[in-house]
Amino acid sequence: MIPKANYHSRPVFEEEVAQLFGRGWQFVALRSELARDRDYVTVDHAGAAIVVQNFKGELHAFQNICSHRFNRIQLGERGNRMLLCGYHGWNFDKTGFPFGLPKRDQFLGKDNDRLCLTRYPVDTCGEFVFVDRGGGTVTLNEHLGGFGAVLEEMGGYLGPETQFAGVPHAANWKLLVENVLECYHCSTVHQETFVPWGVGKLPIDDARFDSGHSSAHFPRQDQPREELRLRYLSHLKERAFDHNSFFHIYVFPNLFVSSSQGLSFYVGQLLPEGPERTLLRMRNFEPRVDLSPKHRARQDPISADSNAMSLRLIEEDRAVLEQIQRGIHLADAPGAIGDDEIRIRDFHRHYAHAMAGGVEPVLQAAE
Ligand code: FES
Ligand SMILES: [Fe+2]
CATH class of the missing domain: 2.102.10.10 (Rieske [2Fe-2S] iron-sulphur domain)
Known part of the structure; x- marks a missing residue:
């Protein structure tokens, strides 16, 4: 685990700016x-x-x-x-x-x-x-490792942008990262958003790791009236990316990209402003599909719903993250990480590595 003081200490934040965000x-x-x-x-x-x-x-x-x-x-x-x-x-x-x-x-x-x-x-x-x-010594290609190809592919799926917004969080940037690396919280925090869509109950699938970046699928369960839903979305059936899950990518240190069944896409950008302040700049996209005027008229309210859902999800998370930010000052238990949170473990490992200037760190088993 990352020491808890690292989530609120000003000197640690300054070190993070120097080692993680101010270089490379x-x-x-x-x-x-x-x-x-x-x-x-x-x-x-x-x-x-x-x-x-x-x-x-x-x-x-x-x-x-x-x-x-x-x-x-x-x-x-x-x-x-x-x-x-x-x-x-x-x-x-x-x-x-x-x-x-x-x-x-x-x-x-x-x-x-x-x-x-x-x-x-x-x-x-x-x-x-x-x-x-x-200060970095690697090319962008080297920095991205195997995720270069993943990003390139995902970029090809993005259609028109439908939303651009900034959401300030009174929380340390690492809490925002850890939050999106797992969907273990989805069935409790996202009762109104992920749960009705069918995500949150099944275990994480196909987790991949490379150079501090990671991805995973959070599988979806079909919901009542699935047939009706598919018919309503039939104008998007020619989309190039079609998967029955929420697919999420984290590119260290500041980029999130996700796909909701290939029906909508999200790009999140972390902008740390202080040890306990982070701006999340977000963009949503439709899939890249040619739409007739009739299908455009059908898609517009779908995109509007999807944007409202996306902001709501962020708000649901933000409320919890700001509580955690307060809690972490007082915490006296060591914390724990389960199998569905395996990407957090990888993030912690890479964070320690990067903070040590790229030297293999000695990790604490628990704080
Ligand atoms: S031109 Fe004078 S401050 Fe920019
Ligand atoms: Fe969440």
């Missing part, structure tokens, strides 16, 4: 959000403000803080505009250099590099865009 490959955005020239996505990511922007088809990432007098450059979470600072009008190019600036003679001279924005290397895996916060 971090998920930042989806390609679909950055498809057109000038599209951008910003993310306040553990001690950095990052902007990823499309420059005539090329993706580049920078610190989203102006190199003149430190104004924030792109103000939205995402949008479409030049990389133009709104304070004195410096306009940055794809190298991070201010190619357009009023009264340029006052600034341009011998050492123009100091006027450049800090750059972050960008790489993509299918639909998923990552930046390298530095």
Whole structure:
């Protein structure tokens, strides 16, 4: 188990920022959000403000803080505009250099590099865009291990985005991770959401692990009136990904991707803000299927329901996680992990490994 103090200690949080989030490959955005020239996505990511922007088809990432007098450059979470600072009008190019600036003679001279924005290397895996916060020694491919192919495949299933939201949690980021690595809690916490859909009773299936990332299927049981439900969803029967489960992937340290029977998809992004504060940025997607106008009219309310359900699920979890955050200050028992929580064990192992700077750790059996 991870020591309980690691869930609320400020020095540990700062160490996590340095070792886990402030270095190496971090998920930042989806390609679909950055498809057109000038599209951008910003993310306040553990001690950095990052902007990823499309420059005539090329993706580049920078610190989203102006190199003149430190104004924030792109103000939205995402949008479409030049990389133009709104304070004195410096306009940055794809190298991070201010190619357009009023009264340029006052600034341009011998050492123009100091006027450049800090750059972050960008790489993509299918639909998923990552930046390298530095200090790492591996390529994105190496970082993702066997899950590179899984992410690439999942990205191909995503259709139109149907929801984009941020949900603040008064809880440590690791509690959000542990919560989604098991569905043991589903039959108690998600009585109104997962249970009526048929997930939560059967044991975890097909758990896979590689390089700190993991995936599993949470199998589904057919529900009363299943036939009727299938008929109602028949316009999606040509979808490319069809499985009778909730399929969940965790990419260390900050990305969740899940599929609900291939009928809807979720991408969750963890943004730790403090030892006891985490922002969950979430996106939902329909499956990639060509729909006639008649089927589009049928799908729209289904997507609206699925979005409402997704927010409700997150709220059900958030309420518990915030209780756990309070409880962990007081806990005096060692804690326990069951077979259905096996992905948590793997997360703890990889966390300890990464916090030790990639050195094989000596794990405590229990705290
Ligand atoms: S602070 Fe950005 S142009 Fe001055
Ligand atoms: Fe949950």
